[in-house]
């Protein structure tokens with residue numbers, strides 16, 4: 001327990017850093033220099049970043065890349081992507097360019113409903129609780145009017161509140177299951193504020209409800225929180241073309257390609273081990289845009305994977321058909337995103353990314369993000385079923401390996417040239433560097 005510290009949060013930023021350096025690091029000077037190297041020289045900007053989270057000591061950079069040429073419903077977009085993994089941006093760009101020449105991506109927002117729940121226990125008869133709920137429902141809505149008035153003015157707000165009996169699964173457990181329209185906001189804070197008000201109204205009204213006995217009057221609120229599972233906040237993105245039009249530099253036999261591609265998607269539909277990796281490839285694109293636009297990628301990840309398991313088995317988020325000579329490939333996913341609120345107007349690079357996307361509404365952003373996921377999956381499955389994934393991935397990863405060995409610009413240009421006609425593997429690159437240096 002020698003490293004335990006009380007009151008760390010109350011220390012100043014320099015004090016926190018000094019404590020850390022002295023407690024955990026061998027080369028204190030080098031570690032201090034590294035922490036400071038990542039500070040922004042603009043003090044105001046650094047302060048903004050310091051205040052995003054708690055106990056900030058420095059910044060953790062991710063590259064912000066751009067995948068151009070996304071034709072979505074006949075409008076062209078350059079898509080910002082924040083991600084650490086090589087070949088993702090290249091793959092998205094390549095897929096965008098491929099489909100640009102084949103009519104682009106078609107998208108549709110299917111629904112935009114968000115969900116929140118008040119979880120509570122009630123020791124009494126369900127019928128009595130239901131009768132109480134029918135009386136109290138308008139009061140629940142009325143009591144939140146201060147919270148909802150602006151959202152209602154914009155056309156959103158509370159859609160409905162239901163009482164749900166969960167006592168078969170857990171003794172005395174009931175829910176208020178509420179649905180919301182939060183327009184351009186992801187809605188977490190708005191929904192949570194409404195739910196906490198529902199909870200206190202529910203408790204207050206129950207304690208005054210004359211039909212309840214003393215035990216029934218004592219509703220116990222367990223918690224009030226939005227759900228990140230949003231199966232009714234759905235977006236669809238699709239590409240399609242004649243099979244013969246799939247012919248390209250890398251696809252000499254379009255029917256063979258389409259058939260193998262579809263088989264790969266079908267495998268991900270029925271085989272969870274493959275589905276997880278298949279969907280990871282989709283999330284390469286989705287997370288990168290979600291992060292670049294300042295959205296909550298943990299919320300998106302949790303909701304998307306729950307949706308992938310909605311039929312009881314974890315399955316592919318994308319689907320493919322070949323009918324009457326038409327190749328069709330699509331994704332349908334739940335995405336609760338915001339283009340107002342959260343970090344969207346605070347982080348300068350998030351503002352920059354949103355401007356690059358022509359300041360989309362949340363609905364537009366849902367469509368762009370779904371497209372990024374579909375494009376990423378198309379590129380990955382195309383590589384997997386043709387050249388194999390390593391060829392393209394390692395071509396992009398080459399620079400990381402060269403940087404690990406601190407290759408000079410001269411060495412890099414020589415080795416990039418060499419690996420245009422040789423297979424990139426980690427050991428082959430190490431060997432080539434050695435040879436060049438000898």
Ligand SMILES: CC(C)(COP(=O)([O-])OP(=O)([O-])OC[C@H]1O[C@@H](n2cnc3c(N)ncnc32)[C@H](O)[C@@H]1OP(=O)([O-])[O-])[C@@H](O)C(=O)NCCC(=O)NCCSC(=O)C[C@@](C)(O)CC(=O)[O-]
Nearest residue numbers: 087088090091093094097277278281379380383389392393
């Ligand atoms: C990597 C490529 C694109 C190479 O593909 P290529 O055919 O060697 O590329 P190219 O040099 O012929 O260039 C064609 C286009 O690709 C893009 N492109 C090409 N290179 C770059 C670059 N340096 N920087 C930016 N963009 C690039 C760019 O759009 C370019 O057009 P241009 O800009 O020249 O007009 C291809 O092999 C590919 O799409 N591979 C798939 C890579 C992938 O999916 N990576 C994700 C990481 S692996 C993983 O995590 C997921 C996985 C695979 O397990 C999921 C799953 O199993 O389903």
Ligand SMILES: NC(=O)C1=CN([C@@H]2O[C@H](COP(=O)(O)OP(=O)(O)OC[C@H]3O[C@@H](n4cnc5c(N)ncnc54)[C@H](O)[C@@H]3O)[C@@H](O)[C@H]2O)C=CC1
Nearest residue numbers: 182183184185186187188189190296299338340341342343
């Ligand atoms: N489980 C989860 O996912 C949780 C997430 N969070 C965090 O909550 C944040 C998102 O919450 P929000 O309520 O979206 O953000 P927020 O609290 O910043 O609120 C956005 C507000 O913007 C206003 N607004 C202005 N123009 C609007 C328009 N056109 N449409 C809709 N609203 C408009 C509304 O008053 C709205 O409530 C994220 O940072 C997320 O990480 C917080 C708690 C839990």
